Amino acid sequence: MPARKTEILFSSTRCKTKPVGFSEAIEEGMASDGGLYVPDRLPRFSASDFSRQISIQELAKRVLGAFSERDALSGSIGSICDTAFDFEAPLRRLPRETAVLELFHGPTAAFKDFGARFLAGCVSELAEKDSRTRTILVATSGDTGGAIAAAFHRKKGTEVLVLFPKGKVSPRQEQQLTCWGDNVRACAVNGDFDDCQRIAKSALMDPWWKKEKRLVSGNSINLGRLLPQIIYYAKSSLEYLNESGENAGYIIPSGNLGNAVAALFAKKMGFPIREVVLATNENKALPKFFETARWEPMPTVATLANAMDVGAPSNFERLQWLYPDAAQLRKEVRAFSVSDELIRKTIRSGPDDWGQVWCPHTATAVHVREKLSTPHWVIVATAHPAKFESIVEPLIGREVEVPETLKSILSRESRFDVIEPNLQALTEKAK
Numbered sequence: 269m270p271a272r273k274t275e276i277l278f279s280s281t282r283c284k285t286k287p288v289g290f291s292e293a294i295e296e297g298m299a300s301d302g303g304l305y306v307p308d309r310l311p312r313f314s315a316s317d318f319s320r321q322i323s324i325q326e327l328a329k330r331v332l333g334a335f336s337e338r339d340a341l342s343g344s345i346g347s348i349c350d351t352a353f354d355f356e357a358p359l360r361r362l363p364r365e366t367a368v369l370e371l372f373h374g375p376t377a378a379f380k381d382f383g384a385r386f387l388a389g390c391v392s393e394l395a396e397k398d399s400r401t402r403t404i405l406v407a408t409s410g411d412t413g414g415a416i417a418a419a420f421h422r423k424k425g426t427e428v429l430v431l432f433p434k435g436k437v438s439p440r441q442e443q444q445l446t447c448w449g450d451n452v453r454a455c456a457v458n459g460d461f462d463d464c465q466r467i468a469k470s471a472l473m474d475p476w477w478k479k480e481k482r483l484v485s486g487n488s489i490n491l492g493r494l495l496p497q498i499i500y501y502a503k504s505s506l507e508y509l510n511e512s513g514e515n516a517g518y519i520i521p522s523g524n525l526g527n528a529v530a531a532l533f534a535k536k537m538g539f540p541i542r543e544v545v546l547a548t549n550e551n552k553a554l555p556k557f558f559e560t561a562r563w564e565p566m567p568t569v570a571t572l573a574n575a576m577d578v579g580a581p582s583n584f585e586r587l588q589w590l591y592p593d594a595a596q597l598r599k600e601v602r603a604f605s606v607s608d609e610l611i612r613k614t615i616r617s618g619p620d621d622w623g624q625v626w627c628p629h630t631a632t633a634v635h636v637r638e639k640l641s642t643p644h645w646v647i648v649a650t651a652h653p654a655k656f657e658s659i660v661e662p663l664i665g666r667e668v669e670v671p672e673t674l675k676s677i678l679s680r681e682s683r684f685d686v687i688e689p690n691l692q693a694l695t696e697k698a699k
């Protein structure tokens with residue numbers, strides 16, 4: 269039975285649970301031993317497998333289809349990809365043998381739209397299959413919740429609960445969390461982001477939530493958000509190779525490390541990626557690891573690139589799984605920390621040096637590019653600068669034009685509940 273061999277199963281990075289199929293890994297979010305799901309093998313491709321004109325949707329079907337073969341969702345992956353990847357991820361040429369991969373053309377103008385939209389397609393399809401509504405819970409300090417809310421808004425068979433710390437997100441971020449209505453509900457928690465995360469974690473372990481509400485985690489540890497991020501690396505690396513005859517290196521603004529791990533998956537799967545460099549803000553656990561070989565998560569420091577304010581990146585476990593040999597990992601991947609001061613400087617000189625307005629996250633990668641003397645780099649632009657106008661506009665001395673998608677979000681009416689920082693308060697709202 270050769271077909272049997274093609275099925276990929278997913279196991280925990282901590283190896284203490286039984287492997288599960290694609291849908292189950294998505295519904296479970298995290299393995300029961302506290303580890304993260306990883307595929308038991310990676311499908312292999314090479315550049316010659318793909319025509320030069322392949323669309324992002326066709327590429328997504330091929331690659332994500334390979335991960336979901338023989339799963340309950342395998343027949344639906346095509347239509348899920350058509351909907352999830354219905355906007356572009358253009359690769360634009362810049363000076364100095366550099367390109368920028370713009371991942372901010374989705375509904376909430378940040379790369380998280382890719383993962384959120386694919387997850388929404390999968391969860392909605394699973395809900396339709398057994399006619400049971402799923403509840404998606406997401407704790408957010410800003411960007412994640414907006415992408416999840418937008419992606420699941422009016423998706424059949426789904427209800428969304430977004431938890432955010434009251435008064436601790438920017439006005440534009442709050443608008444993106446609270447403007448949806450219908451099946452999306454936003455709860456402002458009287459507390460900080462850690463309280464939101466604690467409530468989400470206890471709900472995910474609570475029998476009532478699990479059984480009655482069919483709870484699914486919308487946070488970035490979910491494999492359903494990680495795997496679709498492989499696609500834009502696959503697509504852009506093929507494009508770069510076709511245009512220049514070279515394999516590009518990628519510089520990726522990193523926080524929780526989901527985006528960079530997806531790039532390393534793409535590299536291991538055979539896509540033409542020369543190397544991956546991580547750019548972080550002043551949260552230095554990763555650069556320190558590459559410097560000293562010691563992994564020491566640290567308390568989170570607040571920076572201008574706030575979607576990367578992570579002291580203990582949870583996807584580090586997946587990185588270790590991908591490179592069991594730490595010496596090999598430290599040889600193949602590099603990481604650099606960029607201070608707020610340098611983020612400001614890079615944004616200020618962006619229009620003159622590159623003809624670009626950068627968001628604070630992307631600016632970390634741009635600064636790293638400026639320090640590297642070798643050619644052929646792709647800077648990964650994770651968000652549109654208009655999302656961070658209060659930082660960017662004073663530095664460049666003019667307004668940043670707001671993309672249409674963001675404009676329509678900003679014009680909607682906003683509504684949210686306020687809850688005390690405990691699970692019981694959330695349960696009462698949900699009953």
Ligand SMILES: *Cc1c(COP(=O)(O)O)cnc(C)c1O
Nearest residue numbers: 523524525526527575629650651
């Ligand atoms: C979430 C986010 C990041 C960090 O991505 P990780 O996958 O957590 O490393 C970087 N930039 C922006 C704009 C983000 O929203």
